[in-house]
Amino acid sequence: MTDDLDRLFERLVSVLADDAPGRLAVPFPAAEVYERLVPYRSNRSILKVATHQDYEMAVLRLLAGERGYASLEPAEVRDALQREAGESNPDTGLFRQFPDAVLSLNRLAAERFLRGDRAYAPPPPPPLPPPPESAEAADREEDHTEKPPLAGAAFELAEQSETPRQCPYCGETLPGSRKVNFCPQCGQPPSGDLRCPVCGGEVDVGWRYCVSCGRATGFE
Numbered sequence: 001m002t003d004d005l006d007r008l009f010e011r012l013v014s015v016l017a018d019d020a021p022g023r024l025a026v027p028f029p030a031a032e033v034y035e036r037l038v039p040y041r042s043n044r045s046i047l048k049v050a051t052h053q054d055y056e057m058a059v060l061r062l063l064a065g066e067r068g069y070a071s072l073e074p075a076e077v078r079d080a081l082q083r084e085a086g087e088s089n090p091d092t093g094l095f096r097q098f099p100d101a102v103l104s105l106n107r108l109a110a111e112r113f114l115r116g117d118r119a120y121a122p123p124p125p126p127p128l129p130p131p132p133e134s135a136e137a138a139d140r141e142e143d144h145t146e147k148p149p150l151a152g153a154a155f156e157l158a159e160q161s162e163t164p165r166q167c168p169y170c171g172e173t174l175p176g177s178r179k180v181n182f183c184p185q186c187g188q189p190p191s192g193d194l195r196c197p198v199c200g201g202e203v204d205v206g207w208r209y210c211v212s213c214g215r216a217t218g219f220e
Contacts, residue, residue, distance in 0.1 A: 002008035004058035007047045011038050012062075013110045013144050024110045030072060034059050056092035060085050063103065064093050064154045077101045 011082075015037050016023045020122030034040070038047075041054045051057045064081040072078040077098045084090045093144050095101075165174045170186040182189055187197050195202060209216055 004047065004049055004054060005066060005069070008038060008058040008062055009109070010113055011046055012042060012107055013105065013113050014158055016105070017110075017114060025107055027073075027102045027104040029099065030095065030101040030103040033062070034095075034104065053092050056095075057085075057090070060090065060092050060095055063101070065165045068106055069109055070103050073102045073104070 001055060009086060012033060013024065034056075040049075040052055042054070046057065047058070047059065062070055063078070064085045065071055065078055066085065071142035072081065078101075081098075083093045083097055144156060165176070165185060166172065167174055167183040170183060172185040189195060196213060196215065198215040199210060199213040201210050
């Protein structure tokens with residue numbers, strides 16, 4: 001369903017196209033719309049406007065750039081008309097204060113109308129992309145991301161080694177199918193720390209007795 005703005009734009013495009021070839025591409029003073037090209041008295045029935053105020057409101061909306069049908073320069077005049085058009089009780093004749101403003105029609109929209117396309121208004125601009133995620137939010141998301149399990153402790157799976165592990169003290173092969181805390185042959189931890197088999201105190205290689213408890217270590 002078309003409204004007053006659509007019909008005003010259609011009438012303006014028709015008049016310009018009939019006036020001269022290429023006229024649609026040439027900017028012109030905005031005052032020509034309501035003074036010469038589509039004046040109220042001779043176009044009231046074509047535009048189907050009930051009152052002169054309705055006609056002025058359609059002109060205000062067109063000059064304000066609604067639906068992208070036209071663009072008005074200078075920009076500060078266009079912005080002023082846009083603000084007025086959005087008021088609940090606008091001054092519909094405000095545009096008459098800027099007769100020297102220059103109007104340019106949207107050629108694509110005009111050509112669509114002349115071809116008889118049902119929808120000739122320019123499409124709305126695409127939505128703005130979401131703002132970039134802050135580093136803090138990214139860190140929070142990373143914290144909630146499931147992380148891969150850490151590798152098992154040393155000596156947990158001997159089969160992961162290319163060669164069988166040996167006890168650094170007795171030289172025997174350590175089991176490769178389970179976690180090894182102590183050598184099953186000499187009772188020493190494969191971590192490299194030699195311990196007293198009685199009290200667990202640290203001893204050196206070659207000590208026959210523990211300096212902590214005085215018990216025999218059994219080491220030769």
